[in-house]
Amino acid sequence: MTVISVSRRQVLVGTTVALSSGAFGGLHIRTAHAKAPRAIDQAPCYYRFNHGKMQATIVSDGPLRLGDASAGFLGAPKEEITKMLTDNFLPLTNFMLEQNVLVLNTGDKMVLFDTGMGSSRIFGPSTGKLLSTLEAAGIDPKDIDAVVLTHGHHDHCWGIMADDGSSNFPNAQFYISKADFDFWTDAAKLGMTDPPYMKVTVAGARKHLLPIRDRMVFIKDGQEFLPGIQAMLTPGHTVGHMVFMITSDGKTLAVIGDLTHHQVLLMLKPRLQFVNDTDPKQGADTRVRVLDMLASNRIPLLGYHFPWPGIGHVAKLGEGFQYFPTPMEMLVYQDT
Ligand SMILES: [Zn+2]
Incomplete structure (x- = not known):
């Protein structure tokens, strides 16, 4: 031997x-x-693939550590959540969600989808890596032409502003639904204590969204607001949550944001409700409708919170769905 x-x-x-x-x-x-x-660093967290005539690079902002998985979902007894996780060889008490940020080179523009947690450490020390992973991937934040936001939550828009008050993406135009902008920057919500996350979420959105208000473009349902990038209103997780359909050379990829937070729980049981949705019932309805459409049309998706790098397909399974991660490739093939 x-x-x-x-x-x-x-x-x-x-x-x-x-x-x-x-x-x-x-x-x-x-x-x-x-x-x-023992070392704790991994290789730089970026992953490239071609999408039609565009090139996609997924960069990680680092995982969110959320503790007990069963606390995040409504509509099923704890034992059922435990069994689903156990059957899928997933931990029960160390619930982790990745943050898979997409950078799209359309050939004309560099487009960033969501921005991670920025310097906040409210979900632990493992987040806030976006700028370093962009650098590792050879992408200069100054070259980002457009920052597209699925919605106005912490882990999606808190990477916009640096602590010194400057924008991390100084040359970008910003895109979000008006419904989400208005909801999460509403000063009247700063005094709310229920739900408990409201006050801090609104304060953060105001910090990151108000200073770039003059560079903000409000996008509408069905609008192709950048060439090949179409917005789809998918309310429930937030009032103006958007999914983005990216089409190039006849191929479409769905950037699903927080349509679903978990590759097992909210796939097998898509009617489970996610505790931090502004309207959990509407969120479940929207999830089933969009996943059904993606499954029927065999459209690949990028899940912001799915296991790295978050690309895969969804197929119908019983009363729910099954997620099939796309195998990672060690080379970027030019003929895909
Ligand atoms: Zn999220």
Whole structure:
């Protein structure tokens, strides 16, 4: 049995170890850890793929850590949530949602979809990585022409402004529904204590959306507001939540934002209600309607909170749906 020892540094810098194809049978590669502390960094979190004549790069803002999964969903007993997670080999108490931010190079414009948590750490220290992952992906925030927001929540618009009061995307035009802009920047809600997240969410939206009001474009249901990018009003999670259909060369990708937060729970049981929806019943109705459309038309989707990098398909399964993640590819193929 052949054993090749590879130093830890070689692995970290991605040094290629030449292996003849015939040597793989029974081959073990051993890394030399010695007494070095265990590393916590992953490779830079970006992932590219072609979409028609456009190029997509997904960059991570880092995962949200939300604790007990069963606390986030209404309409099913805790035991049922526990069983669904257990059956799918998912943890019960360390509920994690990714933040998959899309950068789309349309050939004419660079378009960013949502902006992550910015410098806020209210969901733990693992968020706020967007600017560093953009840099790792070779994308300069100054080159972003358009920032498109699915809705006005923390994890989608709090990356707009830097703490010094400047915009992180100084040359961008911003796009959001007027309904969400008005709802989340409404000063009258600053005094609300129910639901408990309202006050902080509104304060944050005002901090990030009001300073760029003169660069804001309000988008409407059905509008193709940028070439190949069409808005679809999908209310429920928020009053003006938008899904975006991106079409190029006959191919369509749905950027679903927070239409669904979980690749198992809200797929198998799409009528479950998400606790932080402004209208959970409407949110469930919208989820079923749009997922049904995506399944019927075999349209791929990007789930903002799905496991990295969040691209896949949805198919009907019983009274719900099943999510099929698209396999990641190690090369960006030019003929897709
Ligand atoms: Zn979200």
